[in-house]
């Protein structure tokens with residue numbers, strides 16, 4: 001029997017017209033130096049569809065509650081679980097929670113959230129960003145109907161963080177991983193280099209860009225310069241250098 005939901009989680013879910021549940025940590029595994037996998041059991045529906053994320057209620061060092069958003073890497077309806085991939089390359093309540101949570105821990109989760117899902121008509125899909133985007137990128141790519149193309153341009157802190165995934169046979173997959181080599185998180189150089197190494201395929205493409213606030217701005221311009229229209233570029237800032245995300249899990253926009 002799980003503990004009751006925090007009333008603020010219930011209110012938030014009502015306002016957003018989504019679900020809220022107390023779920024249980026089933027597994028917590030370090031995948032690589034800076035990527036942690038957390039499997040949460042009890043309500044797979046929180047995971048929505050590929051591209052969606054959830055809001056996790058965590059606590060800062062003073063015990064103050066705040067919410068952090070994490071894309072759903074995998075939804076398993078049989079096991080009634082959702083899986084998250086959390087970047088732990090920095091200090092913050094979300095990263096701390098992922099690093100330290102144990103099987104049996106309970107946590108409030110609100111979801112599904114997010115408006116960016118897979119474009120059904122595109123012939124090729126470019127997933128570009130950093131480690132924080134991997135969960136969403138792979139889940140969306142695994143939903144592409146064959147024949148189709150998925151291209152990943154991802155900046156990682158270490159090459160060991162360049163986790164891969166398996167895809168349907170017949171899907172054309174290109175992966176370009178760029179090692180950060182100590183560059184700042186708001187430095188777009190790595191992704192610009194990765195992008196310049198890639199020739200866009202023919203036909204209709206769709207880009208999904210999830211990364212640090214100012215990197216998103218620069219890379220969106222670079223994608224436009226390469227000929228994509230605004231409609232072909234879906235962007236979301238996931239965090240902002242030097243500033244904690246707000247209590248709603250979003251980076252500040254000003």
Ligand SMILES: Cc1cc2nc3c(=O)[nH]c(=O)nc-3n(C[C@H](O)[C@H](O)[C@H](O)COP(=O)(O)OP(=O)(O)OC[C@H]3O[C@@H](n4cnc5c(N)ncnc54)[C@H](O)[C@@H]3O)c2cc1C
Nearest residue numbers: 070071086087090092093094095132239240242243244245
């Ligand atoms: C819709 C959405 C989906 C997301 N999905 C994922 C996901 O699947 N996996 C994932 O790992 N993250 C994801 N994020 C990003 C994640 O929510 C943020 O990185 C968040 O700031 C982490 O919270 P925190 O408490 O660890 O750090 P915060 O308290 O927010 O920040 C503390 C400090 O760490 C820095 N910081 C925060 N995140 C990072 C980072 N990733 N790299 C470097 N420095 C950082 C901040 O600039 C700040 O200085 C998503 C964000 C959104 C909005």
